[in-house]
Amino acid sequence: MRIAIDVMGGDHGCQVVVDGIKLALQEYPALKEVHVVGDQKSIEGALARARLNDSRVNIVHASEVLGMDEKPLTAVRRKRDSSIVRAAELVKNGQAEALISPGNTGGLVAAATLTIRRLEGVERPAIATLVPSTKQDFILIDAGANPDCKPFYLAQFAVMGAIYAREIMGRARPRVGVLSNGKEEIKGNELTRETAKLLQLLDLNFIGYVEGHDLFNDHVDVVVTDGFSGNLVLKTVESMGKSILRLLKRELTGNMMRKVGAMLVAPGFRNIKQRMDPDAYGGAPLLGLKGNVIKAHGSARDRAIMNAIRVSMEAIQHHLKEMIQEEIQRANQRLPQMVIAPSATVAA
Amino acid sequence: MRIAIDVMGGDHGCQVVVDGIKLALQEYPALKEVHVVGDQKSIEGALARARLNDSRVNIVHASEVLGMDEKPLTAVRRKRDSSIVRAAELVKNGQAEALISPGNTGGLVAAATLTIRRLEGVERPAIATLVPSTKQDFILIDAGANPDCKPFYLAQFAVMGAIYAREIMGRARPRVGVLSNGKEEIKGNELTRETAKLLQLLDLNFIGYVEGHDLFNDHVDVVVTDGFSGNLVLKTVESMGKSILRLLKRELTGNMMRKVGAMLVAPGFRNIKQRMDPDAYGGAPLLGLKGNVIKAHGSARDRAIMNAIRVSMEAIQHHLKEMIQEEIQRANQRLPQMVIAPSATVAA
Numbered sequence: 100m101r102i103a104i105d106v107m108g109g110d111h112g113c114q115v116v117v118d119g120i121k122l123a124l125q126e127y128p129a130l131k132e133v134h135v136v137g138d139q140k141s142i143e144g145a146l147a148r149a150r151l152n153d154s155r156v157n158i159v160h161a162s163e164v165l166g167m168d169e170k171p172l173t174a175v176r177r178k179r180d181s182s183i184v185r186a187a188e189l190v191k192n193g194q195a196e197a198l199i200s201p202g203n204t205g206g207l208v209a210a211a212t213l214t215i216r217r218l219e220g221v222e223r224p225a226i227a228t229l230v231p232s233t234k235q236d237f238i239l240i241d242a243g244a245n246p247d248c249k250p251f252y253l254a255q256f257a258v259m260g261a262i263y264a265r266e267i268m269g270r271a272r273p274r275v276g277v278l279s280n281g282k283e284e285i286k287g288n289e290l291t292r293e294t295a296k297l298l299q300l301l302d303l304n305f306i307g308y309v310e311g312h313d314l315f316n317d318h319v320d321v322v323v324t325d326g327f328s329g330n331l332v333l334k335t336v337e338s339m340g341k342s343i344l345r346l347l348k349r350e351l352t353g354n355m356m357r358k359v360g361a362m363l364v365a366p367g368f369r370n371i372k373q374r375m376d377p378d379a380y381g382g383a384p385l386l387g388l389k390g391n392v393i394k395a396h397g398s399a400r401d402r403a404i405m406n407a408i409r410v411s412m413e414a415i416q417h418h419l420k421e422m423i424q425e426e427i428q429r430a431n432q433r434l435p436q437m438v439i440a441p442s443a444t445v446a447a
Numbered sequence: 448m449r450i451a452i453d454v455m456g457g458d459h460g461c462q463v464v465v466d467g468i469k470l471a472l473q474e475y476p477a478l479k480e481v482h483v484v485g486d487q488k489s490i491e492g493a494l495a496r497a498r499l500n501d502s503r504v505n506i507v508h509a510s511e512v513l514g515m516d517e518k519p520l521t522a523v524r525r526k527r528d529s530s531i532v533r534a535a536e537l538v539k540n541g542q543a544e545a546l547i548s549p550g551n552t553g554g555l556v557a558a559a560t561l562t563i564r565r566l567e568g569v570e571r572p573a574i575a576t577l578v579p580s581t582k583q584d585f586i587l588i589d590a591g592a593n594p595d596c597k598p599f600y601l602a603q604f605a606v607m608g609a610i611y612a613r614e615i616m617g618r619a620r621p622r623v624g625v626l627s628n629g630k631e632e633i634k635g636n637e638l639t640r641e642t643a644k645l646l647q648l649l650d651l652n653f654i655g656y657v658e659g660h661d662l663f664n665d666h667v668d669v670v671v672t673d674g675f676s677g678n679l680v681l682k683t684v685e686s687m688g689k690s691i692l693r694l695l696k697r698e699l700t701g702n703m704m705r706k707v708g709a710m711l712v713a714p715g716f717r718n719i720k721q722r723m724d725p726d727a728y729g730g731a732p733l734l735g736l737k738g739n740v741i742k743a744h745g746s747a748r749d750r751a752i753m754n755a756i757r758v759s760m761e762a763i764q765h766h767l768k769e770m771i772q773e774e775i776q777r778a779n780q781r782l783p784q785m786v787i788a789p790s791a792t793v794a795a
Contacts, residue, residue, distance in 0.1 A: 167631055168631045168632070168633060169633075170633055171633075205633075205634075232690065233690045233691065233693060233694040234690070243628055246628055246634070246635060246636040247636045247637055278679065279675075280591060280594055280674070280675050280678035280679060280682075281678075283515055283516045284516070285516060285517075285518055285519075285553070286553075286594070287594065287675075288594040288595045288673075288675045289595055291675075310678075310679075310682050311678070311679055311680075311681065311682025311683035311684075311685065311686050312682050312685065312686045313686075314683060314686055314687075315686050315687055315689075315690035316686070316690075325636075326628065327627075327628050327635075327636045327639075327676070328675070328676055328679055330628035330629075330658075330659070331626065331628060331658075331659055331676055331679060331680055332659075332679055332680070332683050333659065334628075334658050334659025334660050335659035335662060335680050335683050335684060336659075336683060336687055337659065337660065338659050338660045338661075338662055338663045338664070339662075339663055339684055339687055339688070340687070340691075341663075342580065342581045342582070342663035342664075343581065343688075343691055343719075345581060346581040346719055347695075347715075347719065350712075350715030350716070350718050350719055351712045351715045353714075353715055356711050357711055357712045357714070357715050359708075359711055360707075360708040360709065360710065360711025360712035360713075361708065361711075361712055362708065363704050363705055363707055363708025363709075363711070364698075364699045364705045364708035364709055364712060365708075366701075366705070367695075367698035367699045367701055367705050368698070370698050371691075371694055371695065371698055
């Protein structure tokens with residue numbers, strides 16, 4: 100398999116991404132070529148520091164980087180030599196089968212949509228994130244690609260999320276729920292109510308509304324929502340997880356007796372930390388495009404990058420985009436027709 | 448102080464509410480009269496079981512109860528003898544200074560808005576919930592009264608939330624943030640972007656967007672959002688908190704050595720549990736009405752009900768509604784004028 104990685108956009112710079120590539124090359128023999136896209140000098144330095152000298156690595160120079168506070172669509176159109184655009188072009192041209200980037204979500208969505216383009220009939224690509232839970236993990240889609248959504252988009256997200264849960268997570272008939280402020284049908288807002296109507300028309304195991312209380316109780320496999328709410332929930336979960344671990348550490352080392360106790364329970368803690376660790380997932384696919392695109396966490400470190408590469412390889416192996424293409428077209432036939440925007444128009 | 452409590456709508460029935468009233472009567476001497484509103488026979492039974500025989504208790508019979516899956520506005524208009532409507536009327540007629548209910552949010556909002564009515568110039572009442580954090584607690588407004596919102600509403604929520612944080616939580620110049628999917632100005636959705644523009648016009652300590660990652664890091668005192676997103680975040684936090692505590696319990700009693708360790712660290716755990724305990728707050732005020740209205744948690748038990756009563760007493764003591772009346776009128780003068788809906792129109 101051949102992949103392209105934008106190494107410039109992450110919070111921790113290019114080194115950790117290169118370190119992650121090294122881990123992946125050691126771990127996954129199926130990886131035949133890695134295009135490392137970004138500033139040539141920085142990459143060469145990082146490769147040297149990582150002592151990574153591997154014929155499977157191919158440096159692709161890009162002179163620009165997308166900033167966090169640029170309007171993604173404008174920036175992608177203007178910065179044609181940015182690392183994210185160059186990496187996307189490698190996928191478009193067939194030189195790579197997947198694109199991975201820890202850069203900002205808006206930039207990745209814009210670059211991927213403009214360059215790689217959406218699958219036919221897909222209105223908006225969406226990020227499907229695996230959320231760790233103390234019981235069973237679930238998929239949250241959209242986790243941040245589309246802050247403003249229409250019901251039709253959410254219906255398509257449900258189809259794509261269900262494919263991901265089935266193919267990658269092995270859930271035979273994934274339970275699909277719409278994230279809402281209560282389980283009763285009269286709850287929700289305009290968007291969720293219209294979405295629920297559409298989902299009843301589709302061949303999905305649709306279980307209705309799910310609320311915050313259901314997320315960690317193994318009630319649902321695919322949680323469908325707009326990218327604004329999805330991102331709120333995701334970041335709240337991450338932030339709260341970290342906050343509780345910090346508090347535990349402080350409380351459990353408060354005095355000598357507790358320190359001894361903490362030593363005895365330490366293996367239990369490690370299990371919990373591992374379960375809650377976002378690095379174990381590493382990357383979330385942006386579904387609905389003509390190529391495999393993986394958003395790595397902005398704060399991803401080497402192990403998270405390695406896992407994002409694994410996620411991209413799974414997407415390739417399972418022919419995810421081909422399945423989405425097929426099932427979205429079938430779904431569209433059941434949905435009330437919507438005026439399909441020309442493929443170049445993107446909500447950034 | 449005189450209060451009215453709807454004892455019928457909670458998840459655990461009328462007994463726990465009556466038990467909570469008993470605790471409050473013991474704890475708060477300033478409580479001069481409690482109107483206990485609901486089915487007379489059930490209340491009498493609960494009072495007997497609680498061995499509560501106190502001249503400050505006054506039973507007010509109501510023959511109906513609002514159901515969870517009724518359309519709130521229709522139900523409130525039709526069920527004039529429901530406990531929530533009767534309790535709201537006591538506030539309207541001046542027989543009680545505050546209304547407390549563990550019943551469903553939609554019903555409470557509809558009954559309170561139709562009966563007690565909004566303060567002049569207030570577009571929508573909003574729920575201000577105190578969210579426990581491992582660092583410093585913060586206010587989330589709106590936590591669920593208005594699933595569909597306009598920017599103007601959110602601007603008013605910010606004003607009301609800041610008053611609450613200042614008067615009740617003692618934050619001198621509360622930091623007000625708009626909940627968004629990222630800190631940068633270009634993030635957010637249509638609603639948050641327009642809201643941020645309005646908040647810059649007001650005399651608030653407005654700090655811009657806050658995202659999930661900021662919530663538990665003591666970055667913000669008042670988090671402004673629509674009732675849909677607010678409710679999602681709140682329930683996610685509650686659900687995850689419970690889930691982690693469950694997991695900890697399981698992991699830390701996994702074998703004999705860990706059990707011994709768990710005993711040694713137990714006091715640390717109790718501290719954490721207390722900090723994260725929603726019962727410690729008990730009730731969230733519905734701000735913007737001509738009376739004090741407190742939403743108690745649906746799953747509130749006796750101690751939570753007692754705390755909800757305390758919250759209502761604080762609202763009375765601090766003249767919260769008078770301050771809101773004054774500051775909302777000042778804020779409205781700074782905001783671009785919006786066509787104010789006649790006060791009887793409510794979004795249910």
